[in-house]
Amino acid sequence: MSPLNTTISRAWQALREQPLHISYLGGEMLYDACDTLARDNADITMEEIGISRLGRPLFALTLGSGPTNITIKGNAHADEPAGIVTCLVLARLLTENPVWQILNDHFRFFLIPTANPDGLARNWEWLDGAFDLKRYFMHVYRDLPCDDVEFGYPASIDTSVQDVRPENMACARFFDTAAPVAAHLSLHSIVFTGGAWFLIAADTNLTPFEPSLSFVTDACVDEGIPLHDEDRGGQKGFTRLREGFHSIPTVEGMKAFFNRSGDTALASDFRINSMQYAMKNCGARFAAVSELPYAFDRALANMTPTGLTRRDLELRRVDQYTIVLNELADTLDRFYDLPKTDDGQFWMDYFSAYLAYRRSSLKSLMRDMDRYADKQATLRDLYDVNLLELRHRIYNSAAGYRLSRFGDHPNADEWGKRYRTCFDQQFDEMASRFQFQVVSLVTQVRLQLAIILAGLIAVGDQETSDLKNE
Known part of the structure; x- marks a missing residue:
């Protein structure tokens, strides 16, 4: 095991030993949390990167001094706010935990806690307080395809496209400032599955990513969460890679599926997602998505x-x-x-x-x-x-x-x-x-941090391979 991978393994163990006292954040609470992080830590830069459609600010955090850039985005979908908490916990770990601090020498992290502050605000009735699945069903709001922040990116920042949400333009500009990007992580949740599910930008050849996938699999075992499994047959771009892992959906897959209905207007609502944007425009060689359930039933992976x-x-x-x-x-x-x-x-x-x-x-x-x-x-x-x-x-x-x-x-x-x-x-x-077994916010955050660490492993392994081939 390389020295970097040893550090990453130690970082995971340190995380599991550290109690997390966390809750969902939104609005002024989120701003205050980001502002406190930046004021308490000179190594963290906080900046406003844009304004949402309804006038809410989008904030980003940047930290780390390493040569390899990593972009991480949370809360693209309105009803999936765990990624917000994960970004803030990550920033805190990188500045306060001795093992995690070592990663700052290898990487520079570009974090967008929420890419969708308007959607977050519409979900506050179920987010305020301890999570309750019944309350979620009563009050949940999710953007429709024409407003989907994950599938709403321009082909490039120089492309003139009408109706691109300002949130997407702000995120795209921020990602461009991070280029060249080595890895991009998009932190998502899902209501029901048979367990933890992860989407990887990979074809069926998983050999280069085996250490990363094994790391995530072991992390799920540590947290007592089974892996989800299903086979969508490539629909919308979802191709089964192995238990717990699918390929990421693509704009091409989405358009092909909805064009079958004859609803070309709906199909045209889909643009490239953040993973495709980071790989096409920012040079990312690894991209992954967490899909961690609010509740799981093992039968849904049988x-x-x-x-x-x-x-x-x-x-x-x-x-x-x-x-x-x-x-x-x-x-x-x-x-x-x-x-x-x-x-x-x-x-x-x-x-x-x-x-x-x-x-x-x-x-x-x-x-x-x-x-x-x-x-x-x-x-x-x-x-x-x-x-x-x-x-x-x-x-x-x-x-x-x-x-x-x-x-x-x-x-x-x-x-x-x-x-x-x-x-x-x-x-x-x-x-x-x-x-159904409800998955705690602590477990969701830990496993989102696990896929981030897996991304660092993938990047480190690729760089090592490149050096050997020179």
């Missing part, structure tokens, strides 16, 4: 074959999808002509656009069946289809409750109570049928 073909099961998914989307349409029709507050109109427009997006996705799914012609369905696939109906009915009831809450008509309170009762019953049914 790859035991069933007697069903994958195509038959996907047809069942289409049937379930059709039912729950029609139910959402009925809910929206009920509220369409009723008086609403301004917030109520926002949510009506949002859920209407969400329904249109999901229906296009359904059409694409129906026309993409050939992908699964030769595949056998697994127990994981069966559990996932069963979960789809349950979780979407919960979302539908939450939508009805939210529209009632912001209704301006005599029946608003009564309807709100009915939707809340349905929501409670449906959530309890899902909880009784699946054995």
Whole structure:
């Protein structure tokens, strides 16, 4: 093991021995936390890199004196804020922990804690306080494809593209200042999986990344979290590499999938993601994404074959999808002509656009069946289809409750109570049928730090290989 990899291994052990007293951050709390870090540590530079669409500032932290640049971004998707905390914990470790401080001599870190402060603010009702899965389902907000910050980057900073979000332009400019970049990490979360899941910018030849993947796998064992597994057959760019690891989705894969529906406008909403941007424009040779669940059930990673073909099961998914989307349409029709507050109109427009997006996705799914012609369905696939109906009915009831809450008509309170009762019953049914284990924020942050450390291993190994080949 190289001296650098030995240090990285020691850094992981030091992290596991250090108690983390952390919570989700947003708004002024996030600014104050970043400002305190910069004021307490002369080695940390804090700067405002841009302003969001709704006028909120985007901040970045830079630290380390090494020759190799690493870019790290959190909270691209509105409802995935763990990466914010991870960036701040990383900055604290690099300035205060003796083992982690050694990494500053090898690397320079460019951190964007949140790339989506507007989306973060819309999720504050479930973020404020201890995490509760039921509260998450009731109040979650997620940007639609036309506003997706992860898939919203220009081809280059010099490209003139209308409607690129200012957040994406700010992040792109910041990444450009870090060029040449050796590795880029995008920190994401996911609601349900069978365990920890990681996306790697790699083809099927994993040999150069074996030490990094083994490091992450061992970290998951240390944290008591199984690896997720599934096979999407390359859909949207997701190709299974091995248990726990897929390739990153691509703009090409996204466009190809949604073009199948005939909704070319939706397909055109997708631009390159931050991983593609960093590799194309900043020279990154390694890029990875964490997809750490809020809750996992091992059944959702059970790859035991069933007697069903994958195509038959996907047809069942289409049937379930059709039912729950029609139910959402009925809910929206009920509220369409009723008086609403301004917030109520926002949510009506949002859920209407969400329904249109999901229906296009359904059409694409129906026309993409050939992908699964030769595949056998697994127990994981069966559990996932069963979960789809349950979780979407919960979302539908939450939508009805939210529209009632912001209704301006005599029946608003009564309807709100009915939707809340349905929501409670449906959530309890899902909880009784699946054995979900909630993943603590501490575990999410540790495993996001593990994929960052794995990126450092990959970079170090590539540099060593380059020297040998000179």
